[in-house]
Every structure is written in C-alpha cells, then in structure tokens.
Amino acid sequence: MTTTRVPVTVLTGFLGAGKTTLLNYVLHQNHGRRIAVVENEFGEVGIDEALVVRTDEEIFEMNNGCVCCTVRGDLVRILSRLLRRPEPLDHIIIETTGVADPSPVAQTFFFDDELHDRLELDAIVTLVDVKHVLAHLDAAAAGGEKVTEQIAFADRVVLTKTDLVDGSTVEQVVRRVGELNPNVELVVAEHGRLDLDRILGVHAFDIDRVIDMEPSFLTEPVGEHYHNDGITSVSFDVPGELHPDRLSTWMDQLVNEWAVDIFRMKGILAIAGEEQRYVFQGVHMLVDTQPAAPWKIGEDRRSRLVFIGRNLDRQQLEASFSGCLVEQGADHGVEGGSAAG
Amino acid sequence: MWRAGAQRADTTELRRIVREELDLGDDDTVTITETACPKPGCPPVQTVISVFPADEEAYILRVCKAVNDVKPMDLIAALAWGDHPDRFDPRSTF
Numbered sequence: 001m002t003t004t005r006v007p008v009t010v011l012t013g014f015l016g017a018g019k020t021t022l023l024n025y026v027l028h029q030n031h032g033r034r035i036a037v038v039e040n041e042f043g044e045v046g047i048d049e050a051l052v053v054r055t056d057e058e059i060f061e062m063n064n065g066c067v068c069c070t071v072r073g074d075l076v077r078i079l080s081r082l083l084r085r086p087e088p089l090d091h092i093i094i095e096t097t098g099v100a101d102p103s104p105v106a107q108t109f110f111f112d113d114e115l116h117d118r119l120e121l122d123a124i125v126t127l128v129d130v131k132h133v134l135a136h137l138d139a140a141a142a143g144g145e146k147v148t149e150q151i152a153f154a155d156r157v158v159l160t161k162t163d164l165v166d167g168s169t170v171e172q173v174v175r176r177v178g179e180l181n182p183n184v185e186l187v188v189a190e191h192g193r194l195d196l197d198r199i200l201g202v203h204a205f206d207i208d209r210v211i212d213m214e215p216s217f218l219t220e221p222v223g224e225h226y227h228n229d230g231i232t233s234v235s236f237d238v239p240g241e242l243h244p245d246r247l248s249t250w251m252d253q254l255v256n257e258w259a260v261d262i263f264r265m266k267g268i269l270a271i272a273g274e275e276q277r278y279v280f281q282g283v284h285m286l287v288d289t290q291p292a293a294p295w296k297i298g299e300d301r302r303s304r305l306v307f308i309g310r311n312l313d314r315q316q317l318e319a320s321f322s323g324c325l326v327e328q329g330a331d332h333g334v335e336g337g338s339a340a341g
Numbered sequence: 342m343w344r345a346g347a348q349r350a351d352t353t354e355l356r357r358i359v360r361e362e363l364d365l366g367d368d369d370t371v372t373i374t375e376t377a378c379p380k381p382g383c384p385p386v387q388t389v390i391s392v393f394p395a396d397e398e399a400y401i402l403r404v405c406k407a408v409n410d411v412k413p414m415d416l417i418a419a420l421a422w423g424d425h426p427d428r429f430d431p432r433s434t435f
Contacts, residue, residue: 112372
C-alpha cells in the first residue's frame, strides 16, 4: 500500500535555521521528483520554481469531550486539493513556521483514514542551527520550548551552520539533541547541502519499518532521559505476552490520560494468541497499530515501548502496561504462544 | 484510541452519506474519525465527522455510534445540536 501513497515531509526548525535555504536546494537538485511545497504565508524567503501553495495556519480542535486532538485545518484542505490534481505528485514538503507547534501537523496525517491511505507521513525533519540552538534551548524566552518540541518530534535532525562553530560546540549540540530524542538520526548539512536520500523517502512513519529501519530500537538500553524543561524519553522492555482485552483498555487509558503529554510513541507488542508481532506508533492521542513479522519458533516473546513527551512517569507507565500481561494459570482461554512459537 | 489496522472501520459509505446529506461539493473536504473512551459518563464509541467547506469555517458533527451504525437521521440530529446549528434548524420543519 505504501507504494501508492504520496510521501510527505514536514520541515520544521526555529527561525533562521535554514529551512528555506534547504527547500531551495531540494527543488534545484536534479532528482526527477514532482514536488509540491506547502509553505506558510509567513515564510521568510520565497521559493523559486515548483508548485508552491501558501497557507495560513488554521488550528482545528477535535474535542470529543475527553481528549482534544488538534489538527491543521488548512493542511486538510490543501492536501485534499493536491490529491485531486490530475497530475500525480511524487512528494509533498510542508514547511512550518519557526515557531510552529509540530503536534497539529503530525496529527493531521493520522486522524482521517482517507488522508492516511493516500498520504504517507514520510518524516519530520527538524533543522537545528548549531550556532544558536544552545541559546534557544536554554532560554525559554527566546522560543526554547518550541525548539525542544521540534527536536523531540523529529525523525531526522539536520545540523546547519556547522561551519560557523568549532567542533566542541557541535559535540555539545549533538549531546543535547540526543538527550531530547535518543533515537533520532543526525544529518549534517554543509553549506546548505546534504544527501537528499537521508531526508526524503526515508519512511520513518512506515509501521513495517519501525523494526527494519531502526535496529537500534531493539538494542538500545531501556531507561529514562530527562531534559531540564520536562521533556522526557522513556523506554521499557516487558517479557511475556499481553492479554488483548487488557491491552485494548490500557491503550484507551493511555491516550485519554497521557495523550497531551506524549509527543511520539512506538513499540513492539507480543499479544497472546497472535503469531505475529504487533507494531504500534502514535502521535498524542492518535495511535496506529499493525501486525508485523511473525515470531520465530522458540523466540522469547516480549514487548518494548518508547515514549517521548513531557513529564512522563516511567514507573507508572511500565506498571500499568505490565498489568496487561497474561497471568499464567489465571487467564483461561487466552493462549500463550511462546512455547509453541 | 486503540485502532488495530484490521479493526479500522471502512468510512467510504459514511463519506458518501455525509456528502449527500450536507450537499457538499468536490472542493469541500470531509474527514471521519472513530474514537473510544473508557471513562465513566463518556460514550464508549463516537464518530467525529469534520467538514471543511471550501470557503467557510470548518465544523464538527458528533454521533455517539460506531462509523458503520451512523444513519442520515443521526447527521440531521448532530447538525441540530452540533457546532454549526445554522446549517439546519429543526424548528423550520414545524
């Protein structure tokens, strides 16, 4: 199904991080892709050539009484319009403003099945200006909060202006980025140039690739990383199999109680009675779950989850998740599969 | 919202009904989401229909039923009680 979906890259980054420079570089490369750019009206510099659609941010709240899901109404309209074009597009790039919250943009791709079936959120790419980002991270008044969210949400972080600082500053930035988002892939742009294959067509949100594309996901040590403004990365590994009904209830509780604070989450689930792994990922309240590769015969069945968000309590998350485990001898009718494989 | 891929409701028919009942054009956009909430007092399942008219403000219709159970009359009721009541005034039928 992914082959027929139009990939969409969301380009974020604080003011002056080099988004427009990168966009112009992308559009002038001889890559053969038919690209549409959705640019916020307050973009700093115009984009040359290519199909450019300008938009006003329209925040649309889908409050269902318990959980509020915020999406970008302007993107819903524009993306639907782009999909109706007679000439198919190869790629769509959405450039956000420097102070934009990435959450509503990301959620726009998950809340409606039709959009989800026709568009593939390829990756959230965040540009980080290494010369200024440390000051921005340290000073909330300078927009630090949005910078931290933009980095925490990212699948790829592009380091720009590396030629303007010394090596130790770059190392410091790399460390700070890693504290916020331990699994993110870093790409260095040299004089605004980089290997486009590292940021376009990476399928970071393709649920089948959570394992394939990120082997480190399975081997990274579990734990918790705190950032000074409450941004937390939490991961845990739970051996055993999950009772499907309890898991379903837990998922509902998760999105109702924690959704506002969870930016991104992904995981591999071992569900009792299922021969396949289940892979899930989500943005705030919107969770997508799909079956993936089958368990091997005799393989130790276990679940592994990673969350990035604000003020997350690892102990509480892990304890509540562990409550979904099948209790041997007590859960009649729920077949464990680890022995049979 | 626990949405296993195999359990996801097909919204095609409901989209057709919404477009027909609300007399929407090709440039108007409809999105449909089925949500679940385990909290006491909340409807266990809810279909949230968002309408983005081409040149008008977007609005939401909520029906406390699963996607596959929503009927045209539910939309009329949702319009009467929803975010955009001037789309339909039930008093006009009396």
